[in-house]
Amino acid sequence: MRSIYKYARISPYKAREVTREIQGLPVSAALDLLAFTPKKAAFLINKTLKSAIANAENNANLKPDGLVIKEAVVGEGPTFKRIMARARGSASRILKRTSHIRIVLTDEIKVETREARKAKQKAKQRAAKKKESAAGEPTEGSTTREKPRAKKAAKKSNK
Secondary structure: OEEEEEEEOOOHHHHHHHHHHHOOOEHHHHHHHHHOOOOHHHHHHHHHHHHHHHHHHHHHOOOHHHOEEEEEEEEEOOOEEEEEEOHHHOEEEEEEOOEEEEEEEEOOOOOOOHHHHHHHHHHHHHHHHHHHHHHHOOOOOOOOOOOHHHHHHHHHHHO
16 A cells, blocks of 8 residues: 655655655554654654555555555655845745655565664675675786885885
């Protein structure tokens, strides 16, 4: 089930900060997190999440206890352009950004917590570093270039 809040009067950048936190969480945990997040975006996302839960209950006969947030995406909406008067009769533009908030719920049992996601990311980073260090050693056929300063120092020490 999904729910979309269109033309929300908040910058998508500010709203994405909150949606990243709730993605992949069970609905009950996400509602708790949003209730105690002191941001305007949290209120708007909470409203959208409750709408998605109501859609799941009424349209698909799903219980809210087993629902998980599969996707929480904030897209860019139209931007209102306003003008503010400046010195010497000039004007500057004010951009009032809007966003579209989309939340998709699923009844999958697999729940991945934020801690598990962070641990998975750290493991990927470690694997990438190991791969990089193994690839960093010179292989056959490749030439290593010395730094110019190192060459000069080597020449001076030879004299």
